Amino acid sequence: MKNVKRILALTVSAALAVSCFAGCGNGAKKNSDTIVIGCSGPLTGDAAQYGVAVKNAIELAVKDVNDAGGINGTKLSYVFEDDEADSGDKAVNAYNALKDNGMQVMVGTVTTGSCLAVIEKTKQDNIFQLTPSASAQDVTKNDNCFQVCFTDPNQGKGSADYIAENKLATKIAVIYDSSDAYSSGIFNTFKSEAEAKGLDIVAEQSFTKDSKTDFSAQISAAKNAGADLVFLPIYYQQASLILT
Template identity: 60%
Template structure:
């Protein structure tokens, strides 16, 4: 009997521990709303682990830099920013979990998510909460279907159009081959509009080759076809990791064409084990080049380096995130957001002023927004010369 008593005691103890755990979870939420008195909480979501981690970490560093600068200068309307970023592993389901975690923390505005597919899942939640959402780099066209969501980057279709225009208008090439990732929303999104715009601009697409996420290491078949097609330029609307192996194989094959990519190619020089010489003369359409000579970029780059962040994350994603925080600041100041306001009140105020503000940022000067959430800024192209990104005219 005594033994069983002890067991019951143990069971009761275990139960209290579990209940305590739940209670602890609950109390966290309360403390979140209380400290909202003199700070404003900005949450961010992106892949900090897994295959797309390079983008999430860049966003994290860029945003943190902006937050630190703003806090040092007195904050937004006198409120200090509290910033927290949660990992979504580039997965829709995990992204919603990350969003809920941030909500428990007391997030009032969301900067995110970094990648498109998770963003499409999260917009449903921010819509329900009427939370103001600004994504630095989720470039899918459907990301901004709701009125509370805004983009810092171009949408994929716009990148495709801009690329075709750039190639045609600057007379870079007439015969174009394309290799794209058919299992990736970003890549096929750009390809689709590139194809129609290229036709309109008189570019001839002589070869179109696709690969998938599972076969992104061997490109010999595609490259051989490109070689025999007689293309002058190979358009690569793909991410840097796949492009790095593609370029090494192309050089082994002796493929002699010009390369043109979009912002996904950004960061290719920092890929481990990749010979930077292979990327020589690759052109890419990106809103940010670290060695551009304008004052804003210079200031951002030196601050980024001074703060001690890994230089491999100094890319377009970091710049987008840096701008995103300043855009939030501009909108919050214009609409007079106060710390005591609820998430929905902030959402209403912010989306009301978004079409009215103009922000000069690292990724473009005179950025304006349509009420649909789309950004309007001039696209920039860079070329890799001597292992560095050089802004093109």
């Protein structure tokens, strides 16, 4: 419930911002009685759990606002597109579909790679963008896009500090997705902070989106290096395979 209320507050804030700026969302189908909120995220594929969660939360938030009379009498309309957590054409196509449906404010995207794929487009189109969960620092490099969650460097530094402060391990192996901006962003900061804290990274193992079903080589490397802890800055599907 707390998360739903948070999304509700963010949605209202974003919608109010849109209503205050003339010309926001150039090219959108404007209706003075409705503010169109768009979002894209993965409804299919490996990261679908995240997209479905965000989609459902925003739907609840929009319903709550509309049931209460809207924003100063203006109702909210909500459209969502599946981008499959893609960092290329699928993310761009989802964004273009949202524009075609009259999007005036964007709550999204859900994942980092997709967000990086469209931030220049929302800037060019003058669309207020608020991402609930894309965590790369570059997500907010333009002045129209804002970020709710902590960043990748926050997560990497926090993880290394926690391991060191609680003396969980001294020899660490890392398995990360080198093809994913989210995973690589966390790993890079974790590595530098771990070294600063006197932790020894004995194995740096990576995989890509095209090789994420068999991790026997990475696990063997961690074992042979004498690691007593494995750090996994990755999504849950791959982590579950490694843990098994």
